[in-house]
Structures are given as structure tokens and as C-alpha cells.
């Protein structure tokens with residue numbers, strides 16, 4: 198395929214704009230040739246940044262599909278509920294596809310998509326599993342494959358969501374309600390399951406899970422708290438770590454998804470949208486913590502924990518092998534060998550050069566690099582395995598949720 202790859206953005210929110218920004222950084226590789234978004238401000242932001250003519254700017258994704266613009270690839274970077282239909286439509290038009298995770302909201306829909314991808318197997322479908330493309334997680338894979346710690350026997354892995362991220366995304370935001378979005382374990386941890394499958398190169402043969410929503414509910418709402426943080430009595434609001442005033446206005450955190458990030462814009466947002474609501478008065482119903490035990494072929498076990506109540510993010514991993522162990526804190530990897538009793542520390546920031554050139558530890562642009570690499574390599578035989586690996590992570594996540602709902606019952610067992 199000739200460069201630059203011509204790409205249409207379906208969904209110009211945070212993810213769509215992030216992938217589109219790759220084209221600004223590397224105009225010789227990717228060119229954004231169209232955008233669709235039902236939010237005028239979002240689509241205009243992309244149209245302006247990429248100098249698009251009015252005929253290449255649409256509202257609903259279906260308008261872009263109907264227009265059938267000349268392009269090589271499209272993104273599906275819309276909310277979870279708007280993935281399956283547009284993904285099928287993009288493939289039917291014969292384009293390559295960058296599809297955000299989760300690929301669909303139900304396992305049966307993932308299977309339906311898989312059928313289409315297998316039918317169109319000369320089209321690349323790359324799912325937004327950005328961790329695979331970070332220096333840090335690639336190093337873990339490299340260390341495991343090198344057998345520096347012998348054969349992996351088990352893994353302990355923590356996904357610390359972070360208390361502010363939990364309040365922002367999983368109470369007030371897009372992913373708080375499983376009916377509107379998806380179960381949190383799929384949303385947050387299909388990335389982690391993708392890592393386990395990739396690191397181990399084995400199939401998962403058993404899943405069991407427990408978890409619940411313990412804190413972000415009406416029972417924990419302080420007496421006298423208002424519906425909205427900006428209207429809450431100061432004595433209550435000042436004592437609340439989840440106060441929207443504290444997070445968005447004072448710390449100026451979590452503004453990244455919004456087009457208008459100004460103080461005035463954020464204050465209006467807090468007055469008018471769910472982002473200003475008391476965390477104990479939202480319609481959230483997803484869990485705030487969940488543990489998943491996984492068994493892989495060969496008896497390898499993984500103990501995975503997703504936890505909202507952490508001070509900050511950064512996955513922590515401990516990998517136990519027959520000849521040593523790897524301890525990862527999201528930035529450094531400590532490798533301890535039993536044979537010569539050595540300890541070495543590898544630092545991803547020193548390795549990658551600081552600062553990394555995109556969010557998710559460089560994974561967002563890493564994924565775009567991979568898309569360009571695959572499409573210019575001209576070997577469609579490599580496309581399907583990339584999708585199938587993502588499918589496996591979703592299979593595990595849906596099984597974990599089914600197990601949690603069935604009080605920890607064993608799932609996926611052969």
C-alpha cells in the first residue's frame with residue numbers, strides 16, 4: 198500500500214482525536230481524509246486540524262459510510278454501544294479497520310464480528326490493545342521468551358484503576374453503567390487479558406471471578422450532600438476525595454476528553470452534565486473491584502486484580518518462573534535470577550527516551566506504527582492472527598463477568 202494511508206475517523210472523541218494526531222506527527226505515513234461525529238465541536242476540531250473540506254465531514258457514522266469516501270482505512274472510535282454495526286459496515290465497504298475495544302458489548306456480537314473478519318481476511322482489523330505496543334510490555338514479553346527466569350509458573354497482576362479515574366469514568370462518565378457501556382472487567386482488563394495470552398502464548402482453560410460495587414452507591418452518600426458537587430455544603434464537599442470541584446477545577450485533572458478544557462468550559466460541564474454529579478448519586482452499577490483467577494494450558498495460573506481504590510495508576514506485575522522472577526511496577530522491571538543470585542533493573546523511561554511520544558506509555562502511537570507497518574508490509578496472511586488474539590482477550594473477559602455473576606463458577610473449562 199502506498200503511503201500516506203488515507204484514514205477516515207468515525208468518532209472524533211478522545212480516542213479518535215488521539216489516533217488522528219498521529220497523522221499530524223507523521224504526515225508522510227497517515228493522512229486523515231474524513232471525519233464523522235454527531236458532536237459538531239468534536240468533528241469540527243478534527244476537520245480544522247486536518248484541513249478537511251466540508252464534503253469530508255459528516256454527523257452520524259452512517260452518513261460517512263453512505264458517502265463511501267475514497268480511503269484505505271477507517272477508525273471506529275465511538276462509544277462501546279456503537280462499535281459492532283459500524284465495524285461490519287467498514288469491512289463491507291472493503292476498508293481496513295482500527296476498532297476500539299471492546300470490539301462489541303456481548304460475546305455473541307464478538308463472534309458475529311469474527312465471522313466477518315474471517316470472511317474478509319485480507320483486511321486488517323486492529324483492536325485498540327495499545328499496551329502491546331509499549332516499550333514496557335514488549336520488554337516483559339521479550340524477557341519471558343528469553344527464558345531468563347526459566348519457565349513461567351504463575352503471575353500476579355494488579356490493575357490499579359485509581360480513585361479519581363474510577364470516579365471520572367466508572368461513576369460519572371461513559372462506563373459507569375453496564376447497560377449503556379460494558380462490564381468494567383471487559384472495559385478495563387481486556388488489555389490485561391490480552392497481555393497474559395500474548396506473554397504466555399497459550400490458551401486460557403479456566404476462569405473464576407468475584408467482585409462487586411461496594412462504595413459508589415446511595416448508601417454511602419453523606420447526609421446532606423447535594424446532587425451536584427458545586428452545590429454541596431462546603432463541610433461535606435471539602436472532606437470528599439471524589440469532589441468534582443476538586444478533581445476538575447482545582448487539580449485540573451481528567452480534562453483530556455473534553456473539547457473545551459477552559460476553566461469556564463469545565464465549570465459549565467460540571468453544572469450541566471453527569472461529570473458534576475455526586476459520585477453517590479449517579480446511575481453507575483459496574484463493580485468497583487474484581488478479582489479473576491485464570492488457568493492456562495500447562496497449568497500456568499494468573500491471579501488478576503482490578504481495584505478502583507488506589508492512589509494512582511500503573512499496572513503492577515510479578516511473574517514467577519522456575520529460575521527467577523520479574524517484578525514490574527509499570528515503569529521498571531526488576532529481574533531476579535536464582536542461578537547466579539543477580540538482580541538487574543530495567544527502566545522503560547531510560548530505554549524509550551523521555552518523554553514517550555504519546556499517551557498510554559507510547560502505546561497509542563505504537564498501535565498506529567503497527568497499523569502502518571502491517572499495511573505497508575503487504576502480507577495479509579499476518580492480519581487475521583492479530584484480530585484472533587484480541588478476540589481471545591474478549592472471550593476471557595466475558596467469561597470472567599459470567600463467573601462473577603454466577604458467584605465464582607468455573608468458566609471456559611474444557
Ligand SMILES: NC(=O)c1ccc[n+]([C@@H]2O[C@H](COP(=O)([O-])OP(=O)(O)OC[C@H]3O[C@@H](n4cnc5c(N)ncnc54)[C@H](O)[C@@H]3O)[C@@H](O)[C@H]2O)c1
Pocket residue numbers: 207208209210211212213233234235236239256257258259274275276277279297298299325326327371384454557
Ligand atoms: N484503547 C484504549 O486504551 C481506550 C481508552 C479509552 C477508551 N477506549 C474506547 O474507545 C472508545 C471511544 O472512547 P472515547 O474515550 O474516545 O469516548 P468519547 O466520548 O471521547 O468519544 C466518542 C465520540 O463518538 C461520537 N459518537 C457517538 N455516537 C456517534 C455516532 N452515531 N456517529 C458518529 N459519532 C458518534 C461522540 O460524539 C464522541 O465524540 C470507547 O469504546 C472506549 O471504550 C479505549
